[in-house]
Amino acid sequence: MSSTPFKDDRKRAYLNADGADKPLISPVPGDVLDRARAYRLSRLRREMAKHDVAALLLYDPVNIRYAFDCSNMPVWTAHNPIRHALILADGPAIMFEFAGCFHLSEGLPGIDEIRPSTAWFFMFSGDKAEGETAKWAAEIADLVRLHGGNNRRIAGDRLDPPGHTALLAQGCQISDGTEITEAARSIKSPDEIELMRWTLRVCEAGMARIYEHSIPGVTERELWAHLHFENARSGGEWLETKLLTCGPNTNPWYSECSDRPCKEGEMIAFDTDMIGPYGYCADLSRSWTCGYTAMTPAQADIYRTARDQIEHNTGLLWPGLSFEEFNAKSWRIPDRFIDRRYSLAIHGVGMADEWPCVSLHPDFNERSASGNFEAGMVVCVESLIGTESTECVKLETQVLITDSGIERLDTFPWERPLG
Template structure:
């Protein structure tokens, strides 16, 4: 199916609502699928603790807390206000320290063995009493590690301000950078996780269909972007990580946020969803089409075909056991005219957000590029951004599961 037929027959309904009515999408996910995904995810963190010989894992990143416990209280706010945290003890309980007054948000979740009120020590909440508050917090953490650590004093932390690191060190705990632990653990998805992710993608594609339906002359970039927010929010999703939807000359250079600019007939509309949807999973998809559904100009069509060539070439390289370096060496080589306008990534992992690994585009793949191999259970986004001097940008991206024999695309919204 192509975009020009998407809204000219009843297949439109498969993107807006399977029942044929424009209503919020209702998740078909069974409770046992969610319970198995929760148990698997917490088990991944516990197994990683054992491999890294750490007594505990301290989590402040809301995405990691959601991964471990599936509790989602005030996630965007706590991305910049460290007011709630979790502690997983390798030889003991998994404890959620919830923001005061919000214990009900985490009550009853199966992975949480103990639920406590968080002791916060950020300056906004403690002011000139930060020292006192941090000491109270560190005392509790250190006591728990001593009780359950069996003499192991290594504590992995995903995000912790210097004040907190110093307070734990003063109590004899050895700080271990925890992002490697969490990122690698999260990179391999279970079948149940993939089912949850498929539903987020379904919701995202309904939002993309709504954008397409309203891509008519006179609409602003912000109005179009609001349709994705609307579909995600009313169907139980969380937030959008970026505001990457632009039209016409604002598509180049890329990374301009949506604005009040009015879209004109025939201009290219390009976007990147970066959507955190139901169950906390990310749908990271990009598409481009013309305002008013006009036929593409010669330049638009040529750039679009070039972007599709890159996507399909790099998709065909995905197989388990292939190293990131091998992928880079075999990857589609962007023509010189497009290099100054390139997207810096060829591929990246995705789960509850954009995740490890990241494979740079070949001009950017240098000595600092990370090592690693593709493994079954990874979910990878393949990217393309195509532009040239004076042109608009074409942005395409697809989300795929690495399987035992190759890959499987998880999104189905047509490229065109």
């Protein structure tokens, strides 16, 4: 830990009260997780019934985690489709796991059966891929025929072309399952919110570490590593991006962290995109100055503008509000900041960034998705403010929509722009 003292004791409080050398230990009772598991699987089955599909085929590791709370090398399996889940509308929920990994799924209450998976992608099967694909498709189709009767409709979230073709050859009808999974995931139960609160607690401890080490000479990568460290040691999963930059690297946004040392007085800006404990996402953004210096007038101007956007758009959220109504009432970005604007005003968040996504007002048009904010949704309210000649400030907060309004779930302090 750095010997440099915090300049803001409000942030120090987010480190472990028992000592920053210790990981955070979740206080969430086991029955909360059990109820969340049952709720999530029921949400998927409810959406399946709405779409009249016989089966839901899942390859996305985030969707598998949502359905079964089963996790196995999720980053690796995201690009190596070797494990999958099959949920039959009128039958069992089956986890297809690869060799040596059955123990990862055993005892999980949503899984009725564990079977060995068939690896039909080229990396594993090579010139035998066609035969392995046919074997895989026949097994899936047999299960659908057994439990679905005349209904041969399968919704899949991720399905490479050979698998799609092989299932069609088996007489199955294939549809996109992401509407089912995104709609199911969009409404959180109170137990999910409790799990999400703990992920946010871990994330904010990592943010406090970043703040503590925000001193001249530290590199962007060194700062980013503090969030990884806290997440990993406290039971989290991974970071989806590497968005922490300082000074000129903040503008334009989306540069990834580098070995550039931060200089005193420069703005440090980051976006956590953290998949934390229990598989939930903490997607928060903050900006502050290196060395805890008072902001310059230019920095204070863009910071206050970003806060205005966050506060205005957060205050609009209400259950039943349509995306079109939100856009019409949303904060209008001044012309001088248009060129450096962020692409989104709002997006959903759960086990990752999720539906819905509502564009910033200059980009909202007839192609934008329609819908309504609903109680139980958790959304992130975004802001990115800067001009061509300034640094950028990135801010983001995570908000629960309730029956009576909203609740901000993150509490990590904003800056005081005037020092």
